[in-house]
Amino acid sequence: MATENVSSTYETYYVPDQSKFPIWASLGLFLFVFGMGNILNDIQAETGTGGSTIITLLGFAILGTVLYNWFATSVRENHQGLPSAQLKRSYVLGMYWFIFSEVMFFAAFFGALFYVRTWAVPWLGGEGDKGITNMLWPEFQAAWPVIANPGEAIFENPDESMAWTGWGDALGYLPLWNTIILLSSSVTVHFAHVGLKNNNRKQLTAWLSVTVLLAIVFLILQVEEYLHAYHELGLTLNSGIYGSTFFLLTGFHGFHVTLGAFMLFVMLMRTLKGHFKPEDHFGFEAASWYWHFVDVVWVCLFLFVYIF
Amino acid sequence: MSNVGILDGHDTHHDDHDHHHGPAKGITRWLYTTNHKDIGSLYLWFSLAMFLLGGSFALIIRLELFQPGLQFVQPDFFNQMTTMHGLVMVFGAVMPAFVGLANWMIPMMIGAPDMALPRMNNWSFWILPFAFAMLASTLLMEAGAPNFGWTFYAPLSTTYAPETVTFFIFAIHIMGASSIMGSINIIATIQNLRAPGMTYMKMPLFVWTWLITAYLLIAVMPVLAGVVTMMLFDIHFGTSFFNAAGGGDPVLFQHVFWFFGHPEVYIMILPAFGIISEIIPTFSRKRLFGYDSMVYATSSIAFLSFIVWAHHMFTTGMPLAGELFFMYATMMIAVPTGVKVFNWISTMFKGSITFETPMLFAIAFVVLFTMGGFTGLMLAIAPADFQYHDTYFVVAHFHYVLVPGAVFSIMAGAYYWLPKWTGNMFDENLGKLHFWLSFVGINILFFPQHFLGLAGMPRRIPDYALQFADYNMISSIGAFLFGFSQLLFVFIVIKCIRGGKQASSEVWESSHGLEWTVPSPAPYHTFTTPPELPKRVHS
Incomplete structure (x- = not known):
C-alpha cells in the first residue's frame, strides 16, 4: 500500500469525525426491507401494493444516495491523503x-x-x-x-x-x-x-x-x-x-x-x-x-x- | 458532510486531552458518533432494554405456568411469547451486550485509538433498533407475532406461519448484516490495531475470545441469512426446499439452521469465557493459570462447534452413523471446556481472593455454567436424548448456560468495568445484594425444571398435567424473584453514573492490562498514539 501521499503515519492514529451516513443508511435499509415485506404480504393477500412500493423505493433511494456519498467521501479522503497505511x-x-x-x-x-x-x-x-x-x-x-x-x-x-x-x-x-x-x-x-x-x-x-x-x-x-x-x-x-x-x-x-x-x-x-x-x-x-x-x-x- | 480531522501525535504515549474534539452535544452525539466508547454504550443500553423486554415476555410465560390450566393468555399468544422471548434475548440482549463490551474494551485493551472502521461501527449499531422495532411491531399486527419458536422450524415457520413471518425474515436479514459488519470491524481492529509489541499470544483473553467469536459470526451469520432466504422463497415464490412434496425436506431446514445455531451457542459463551478469564486473576491476585491452553481450548471449541450441529436433531431419524458421529463429537467439547474450568479453579487456588461483586458473579459463573455443561453432556448421549428431547430438561440445560452463564458474565463484566467507564465506584453493598438475589432467584427458577423435564413435561406448552404443578409453581416464584431483582441492577448502574466514590486508574488492586493504565473515567479518545505495554501484561 502507498505511503508517499499520506500525512498521517503509523505513529499517529486517524479517527474520522462524526458521520451522518450510518443513521441514514440504517433508515434507508429499514424502509427498504419493511416495504419489501409489505409488498410480499400484499401480494399474498391479493391487495394493492402501491403504498408498499413507495416505501420500498424511498428506502432504496435513501440507501443508494447514502452509500454513493459514503464511498465518495472515502475516495475524497484518500485523495487528500488522510488515511494512514494502517487504516x-x-x-x-x-x-x-x-x-x-x-x-x-x-x-x-x-x-x-x-x-x-x-x-x-x-x-x-x-x-x-x-x-x-x-x-x-x-x-x-x-x-x-x-x-x-x-x-x-x-x-x-x-x-x-x-x-x-x-x-x-x-x-x-x-x-x-x-x-x-x-x-x-x-x-x-x-x-x-x-x-x-x-x-x-x-x-x-x-x-x-x-x-x-x-x-x-x-x-x-x-x-x-x-x-x-x-x-x-x-x-x-x-x-x-x-x-x-x-x-x-x-x-x-x-x-x-x-x-x-x-x-x-x-x-x-x-x-x-x-x-x-x-x-x-x-x-x-x-x-x-x-x-x-x-x-x-x-x-x-x-x-x-x-x-x- | 464529514469534515475530517486528524489527531495530532504527541510524544507522550497516551494522550488524554480532547485536543481535537470531545463528545458532541445533544442527541447528534449518539446518532452520528464514530467513537467506540459511545457506540459501546449504545450497544449496552440497547441490550439492557432488550433484556428487560425479553424478560417481561418470560414473566408472562412463567405467570401462565404458575398453575395448571389456562389462566391469563391464549395458547397462540403463549407461543408468540416463547418465540419472541428467545429471539429478543439471543439477538437483542446477549449478542449486543457482548458487542458493546467489545467496543468499549478491545481498543483500550490492545492500545488502539478506536475501532478499525468507526463509521461502519455506527452503522452496525443503528441497524439493530430498526430491526427490533420491526420484529416487535409484529406483536401489534392483526396476524400476531411469530409463534413458531425461536428455532423457527419449517413447516411451522413456512406453511403454517402467520403472515408476519415475512417481517421476521427481513429483521433477521438486517440484524445479520449488522452482526457481520460488527464482526468484520472487531477482527480488523484486533488484526491491525494492536500496539507495537502486543503479539497475539500477549493479548488479553477477552480479546482472544472475541477474535474467535467474530470469526464464528462471519462464518455462520450468512448461513442464517441463507436459511431464512430459503424460507422466504418457500413462502412467497413457490420453491420447495422444506416441502417433501417437491422433493425437499423439512429436516433440511434443521440442518441448515443448526449449522448456524450451534456455533451461535458458542458465540454467546466464548466472550463470557474471556470476561471471566479477566476477572478471576484480578480478584485472586494471581496471573491467569494456563494462558496458552486457554487460547488453544477456545480455538478447539470454535472448531468443534462446526461439527456437532446435528446433536439438536437426534430424534429426526438420522442414520445411525450420524447419531454416533455427532454424539462423540459433542462429547469431545467437554475436553477443552474442562481445560478452561480447571484453569479458572487453578487460578483461584492459593490466591488471595476477595469477593467483590464482579468476582461473585464470576465464581457463580464457573459453578453454574459447569452444571449447565454437565447437563449438556447428558443430552449429548443420543439414546438418552430420545428421552430428554423437547422436554423442560433441555430448557433447564440451556438456561443454565445462558443465564448464569452468558448473562452472569455480562453482569460481572459490567460491574468490573463500570468504574472505568463512569469514573465512579458502584455501590458495593447493593451490588452484592443484586448478586445474591440473582443467584438464589436463578436456581429456584431453573433447577426444578430439570426434574420437570426428566418427569416428561414437554417444553413450549401453556398448560400441563397436574403432577407437574408444584415444581412449576416454585420455578415461577424464582422467575419473579430473578426478574424483579434486575431492576436493582438498573438502579445500581444509574446510581453509579450519577456519582460515587472516585475510582482510581487501576480501579481494582490487582488489575493488569492497558485499559487500567488510562484514567477513570476513560477519556473520550484513549490512545492517539500507540502506547507502550505495561510490564504486567499476560505472559
Whole structure:
C-alpha cells in the first residue's frame, strides 16, 4: 500500500469525525426491507401494493444516495491523503472478511443442494433402512435432476432440466459459453490490474472495459437461459427441489455478478476520471477480488449444478 | 458532510486531552458518533432494554405456568411469547451486550485509538433498533407475532406461519448484516490495531475470545441469512426446499439452521469465557493459570462447534452413523471446556481472593455454567436424548448456560468495568445484594425444571398435567424473584453514573492490562498514539 501521499503515519492514529451516513443508511435499509415485506404480504393477500412500493423505493433511494456519498467521501479522503497505511490495511482486511462471509452464504445453498441430492431425495425414493418418508409417495422414483416430483399436484413437474447433455450439444449449451465468458473476464481484469500497476492507463482502460462488457454479456445470456427455462422447459421456481436449488443458486450468483459488474463499472468511471495510482488503488483491487470470487462460485455452480 | 480531522501525535504515549474534539452535544452525539466508547454504550443500553423486554415476555410465560390450566393468555399468544422471548434475548440482549463490551474494551485493551472502521461501527449499531422495532411491531399486527419458536422450524415457520413471518425474515436479514459488519470491524481492529509489541499470544483473553467469536459470526451469520432466504422463497415464490412434496425436506431446514445455531451457542459463551478469564486473576491476585491452553481450548471449541450441529436433531431419524458421529463429537467439547474450568479453579487456588461483586458473579459463573455443561453432556448421549428431547430438561440445560452463564458474565463484566467507564465506584453493598438475589432467584427458577423435564413435561406448552404443578409453581416464584431483582441492577448502574466514590486508574488492586493504565473515567479518545505495554501484561 502507498505511503508517499499520506500525512498521517503509523505513529499517529486517524479517527474520522462524526458521520451522518450510518443513521441514514440504517433508515434507508429499514424502509427498504419493511416495504419489501409489505409488498410480499400484499401480494399474498391479493391487495394493492402501491403504498408498499413507495416505501420500498424511498428506502432504496435513501440507501443508494447514502452509500454513493459514503464511498465518495472515502475516495475524497484518500485523495487528500488522510488515511494512514494502517487504516488502508483495515479496508483490505474488511474486504477480505466480507468475501469470506459471501463464501459462507453460498455454502448454505450448496450444502442444501448436496443434502437433498445425497440424502433427502434418495430417502424419498425408498433408499436406506428408514423407510418412513418413502411411505408418503410410494410410487416416487428417486433421480437427479428430479423431473417427476413426489407431490405432482402441488409442484408442477418440469419438462426438462438444465443438466449437461453431452458434447454433442455443447455448442448450443449456454452455461458452457457463460463459463468461458466468466473465466476470460477474470483474466481480462487481471490484465487491467497489470496495466494499472505498470502505470499503463491505456491497457487499464481497455481491459477493464472488456471485462465490464463480458460481464454484461454473461448477464444477458443468463436472462436468455432463464427465459428458455420458463418458456420452453417448463422449469420454474415452482418445479420442485430441482428448480428451487437451480434458480436460487444461479440467481444469487447472477445477483452477485450484477453487483460485481456494477463495482467494475464504477472502477471504470473512476479510471476515466484519472483515479488510481500504480501503488495506491485498493478500490480497484477490491472490485477485482470480488470479481474473482464470483468467478470461483460460477465454476462450482457449473460443476455441481450443471455437469454432475 | 464529514469534515475530517486528524489527531495530532504527541510524544507522550497516551494522550488524554480532547485536543481535537470531545463528545458532541445533544442527541447528534449518539446518532452520528464514530467513537467506540459511545457506540459501546449504545450497544449496552440497547441490550439492557432488550433484556428487560425479553424478560417481561418470560414473566408472562412463567405467570401462565404458575398453575395448571389456562389462566391469563391464549395458547397462540403463549407461543408468540416463547418465540419472541428467545429471539429478543439471543439477538437483542446477549449478542449486543457482548458487542458493546467489545467496543468499549478491545481498543483500550490492545492500545488502539478506536475501532478499525468507526463509521461502519455506527452503522452496525443503528441497524439493530430498526430491526427490533420491526420484529416487535409484529406483536401489534392483526396476524400476531411469530409463534413458531425461536428455532423457527419449517413447516411451522413456512406453511403454517402467520403472515408476519415475512417481517421476521427481513429483521433477521438486517440484524445479520449488522452482526457481520460488527464482526468484520472487531477482527480488523484486533488484526491491525494492536500496539507495537502486543503479539497475539500477549493479548488479553477477552480479546482472544472475541477474535474467535467474530470469526464464528462471519462464518455462520450468512448461513442464517441463507436459511431464512430459503424460507422466504418457500413462502412467497413457490420453491420447495422444506416441502417433501417437491422433493425437499423439512429436516433440511434443521440442518441448515443448526449449522448456524450451534456455533451461535458458542458465540454467546466464548466472550463470557474471556470476561471471566479477566476477572478471576484480578480478584485472586494471581496471573491467569494456563494462558496458552486457554487460547488453544477456545480455538478447539470454535472448531468443534462446526461439527456437532446435528446433536439438536437426534430424534429426526438420522442414520445411525450420524447419531454416533455427532454424539462423540459433542462429547469431545467437554475436553477443552474442562481445560478452561480447571484453569479458572487453578487460578483461584492459593490466591488471595476477595469477593467483590464482579468476582461473585464470576465464581457463580464457573459453578453454574459447569452444571449447565454437565447437563449438556447428558443430552449429548443420543439414546438418552430420545428421552430428554423437547422436554423442560433441555430448557433447564440451556438456561443454565445462558443465564448464569452468558448473562452472569455480562453482569460481572459490567460491574468490573463500570468504574472505568463512569469514573465512579458502584455501590458495593447493593451490588452484592443484586448478586445474591440473582443467584438464589436463578436456581429456584431453573433447577426444578430439570426434574420437570426428566418427569416428561414437554417444553413450549401453556398448560400441563397436574403432577407437574408444584415444581412449576416454585420455578415461577424464582422467575419473579430473578426478574424483579434486575431492576436493582438498573438502579445500581444509574446510581453509579450519577456519582460515587472516585475510582482510581487501576480501579481494582490487582488489575493488569492497558485499559487500567488510562484514567477513570476513560477519556473520550484513549490512545492517539500507540502506547507502550505495561510490564504486567499476560505472559
